Amino acid sequence: MTMLDRRRFLVGTAATGTALAAGRAWAQPRDATLRIAVLADFSGPYRDTSGPTSVVCARQAVEDSGIAARGIKVEVIQGDHQNKPDIALALARRWFDQDGVDMVCESNNSAVALAVANLAKEKDKVQLASGAASSTLTGEQCSSNTIQWTYDTWMFANAVGTAAVRAGGDSWYFITADYGFGHQMERDTSRFVQAAGGKVLGSARFPFPGTTDFSAFLLQAQASRAKIVGLATAAADTVNCIKQAKEFGLTRRGQKLAGLVMFTTDIHAIGLETAQGLLLSEVFYWDLNDRTRAFLERVKPKTPQNWPNQEHAGTYSACLHYLKAVADLGAERAKASGLEVVQRMKAMPTDDDCFGPGKVREDGRKIHPAYLFEVKSPAESRGPWDYYKLAGTVPAEQAFRPLAEGNCPLVRT
Incomplete structure (x- = not known):
């Protein structure tokens, strides 16, 4: 075999090996996990x-x-x-x-x-x-x-905002997390408050994440003299805000807190002694x-x-x-x-x-x-995580924003 023939043989063998390897890879089944x-x-x-x-x-x-x-x-x-x-x-x-x-x-x-x-x-x-x-x-x-x-924010705002105004809480001040969720929660609730005949006196927005001291925002809410202080917050922010509100004596002065988005995990962190009597909306509860x-x-x-x-x-x-x-x-x-x-x-x-x-x-x-719950008192609770009693039910077709009002491009008009 001449040197040229040897080179051609090696190149051909390499090419064939590459093709076979590619063929084996192609033949292997794709990851179906x-x-x-x-x-x-x-x-x-x-x-x-x-x-x-x-x-x-x-x-x-x-x-x-x-x-x-x-x-x-x-x-x-x-x-x-x-x-x-x-x-x-x-x-x-x-x-x-x-x-x-x-x-x-x-x-x-x-x-x-x-x-x-x-x-x-x-x-x-x-x-x-x-x-x-x-x-x-x-x-x-x-x-x-x-x-x-x-x-979603529409559901929470509808359930909490409308009910509070009908119960006499016709003036509101918001403490709001300064990001998309908080802004949307405040906007939606404000709309329902006003539609029910109430008025919004103002809002204070706190930096998110990283805020643990809500004293300045609570003082602004207190100064507004609003009947309802709406918490457009969630999770640890809601817990901290409610605990500090009690320390400031907001509820003793006649103002009420409305937890716009709250969970059983929040009540667990707050404790029934502080949270008892709160009204909130959830779509699931373990003991329902x-x-x-x-x-x-x-x-x-x-x-x-x-x-x-x-x-x-x-x-x-x-x-x-x-x-x-x-x-x-x-x-x-x-x-x-x-x-x-x-x-x-x-x-x-x-x-x-x-x-x-x-x-x-x-x-x-x-x-x-969606459901409206009232937080139990310590005496009413039967054991761990037994926090709610059912106060009302919103049927599925009424719980969320009507399809025609969302302006979603996917909806056929």
Whole structure:
């Protein structure tokens, strides 16, 4: 063999080897594992409201779905957005581009959820915003690849604002977290207060995150002489504000606090002695009925120190319905198109132990009843986490903003 022939043989062998390697790689089946990412606060003020318990609930949904029996593997991972949209976007982009994530849930920060919604649509993935509250997510900024699952600012504002004015609380002052959720909560509640015949005297906005001393804002609220001080806050901010309000004696002077967005985890942190008598709205409570109690019994051993609240329940419910849609479509088809999964989720009725029967509207709003609760006194409580007594129910079709009023581009007019 001449030197030229030898070179040709080596080049040909290398090319054939490369082709065979490429052929083997092409012939290998694609990774069919379904990946769910819980994007939440794991280190900040909303850790107990979302965080580790949401991961427990997502995994419980996988277990309850029975999807493993159909041969579909599901992996649940987690990431801390630190309440910063840029960090959330970087995480989500890596998940979508490198880690094979198909669905992001929780997103318990409205600015985070709005940012990830755009990315999920761009990458044709799914976002189930089970922790974000801004009603903008199903309004003008609705997305074909995002569903808002648990609650929103319109629902809270409607339930709390209207009822308080009708009970005589016709003048309001707001203490508001200075980011998307807080602004939306204040706007929505103000609208319902005014529609019911009340008036808004002003507001004070505090930096988020990082504020622990609310004294200056409480003094402004006190000086306003408003009958109701509305807390457009959540989680640890609400807890700190209510505790400090008691120290300042706001309620002794005749003013009342309205917790616009509150959870059982907040009441647990505040204590019944301080929180008793508060009225608040939630869409889930563990002791509401036989189905909610059954859900708690499955989850409680895995998170004994932090029983699930409405946000955790929303993550469970959203993941369960997602997995039902995946099982209906098939894993390969579901991984190929997030849009198709969302469309199937909208077409299928929802039903689970946390919320009972419901549906997902075309604007991406999950529909279920909302409840008005009164916080029990220490003497009324029968044991750990027994905090609420039911004061009223808002039917599903009345609990959320009418479809025609949201200006969502996905809604056919």
